[in-house]
Amino acid sequence: MMFLLPLLMAAAPVAEPPVEPAPTTTEAPVDWDKEFGVVRKERDPVTGEIPVDPYVQSAANAGAKPYSGEGLAKAFGGQAGIRRITDRALELSEADPRIKAIFEEHDMVRLRRTLFEQVCYVLNAGCSYTGRDMKTAHKGLGTTRADLNALVENLQRSMREAHVAFAAQNRLLAKLAPMSGDVTER
Ligand code: HEM
Numbered sequence: 001m002m003f004l005l006p007l008l009m010a011a012a013p014v015a016e017p018p019v020e021p022a023p024t025t026t027e028a029p030v031d032w033d034k035e036f037g038v039v040r041k042e043r044d045p046v047t048g049e050i051p052v053d054p055y056v057q058s059a060a061n062a063g064a065k066p067y068s069g070e071g072l073a074k075a076f077g078g079q080a081g082i083r084r085i086t087d088r089a090l091e092l093s094e095a096d097p098r099i100k101a102i103f104e105e106h107d108m109v110r111l112r113r114t115l116f117e118q119v120c121y122v123l124n125a126g127c128s129y130t131g132r133d134m135k136t137a138h139k140g141l142g143t144t145r146a147d148l149n150a151l152v153e154n155l156q157r158s159m160r161e162a163h164v165a166f167a168a169q170n171r172l173l174a175k176l177a178p179m180s181g182d183v184t185e186r
Pocket residue numbers: 099102103106107110111114115118130131132133137138141143147148149151176177179180183
């Protein structure tokens with residue numbers, strides 16, 4: 001019997017994986033958005049932005065009081081410099097494996113505009129902030145302190161690339177730090 005065992009094992013039939021039925025061409029594809037009642041908002045044809053729920057516009061929504069004087073605006077290269085820096089920080093974040101998933105399915109056209117406005121406003125570079133307050137804008141995103149650190153690292157890198165003086169970089173970060181409780185949830 002002992003000699004037969006290996007033979008029996010070798011002859012044991014190998015279980016075939018279950019065969020999937022071939023898709024039929026007559027079956028219509030399921031519209032899952034419709035099934036689950038997903039409504040996709042249209043982008044504004046002029047701005048390219050997706051409308052958000054109504055809110056009251058206020059400078060206070062920026063979450064920080066602006067600096068005075070022209071020094072910081074100059075250190076950041078004016079509005080053009082600030083735009084390059086905020087765009088670059090978002091570009092790095094959208095490619096950053098630590099946080100890129102958070103930005104998917106969000107309106108990056110709007111975020112590019114509002115983040116620029118906010119930084120420009122805080123640095124007293126001649127902008128008004130027209131976006132939502134930080135708590136409302138980040139509600140339900142589930143962002144963590146670690147996510148915030150990653151975003152700040154990307155912002156620091158974009159400021160370094162733009163040759164913003166270190167002391168000026170830190171003055172912007174000093175305005176953002178107190179917002180951490182409003183932009184993170186864990
Ligand atoms: C102090 C740090 C932060 C500042 C100053 C900031 C700034 C902003 C601004 C200005 C908006 C747009 C508000 C509006 O649409 O009206 C926004 C939205 C958003 N932020 Fe932040 N943010 C911060 C931290 C973060 C972090 C850590 C993440 C994730 C890693 C994040 C992800 C997002 C996303 C996905 C949106 C779009 C939300 C939506 O589409 O409704 N933010 N943020």
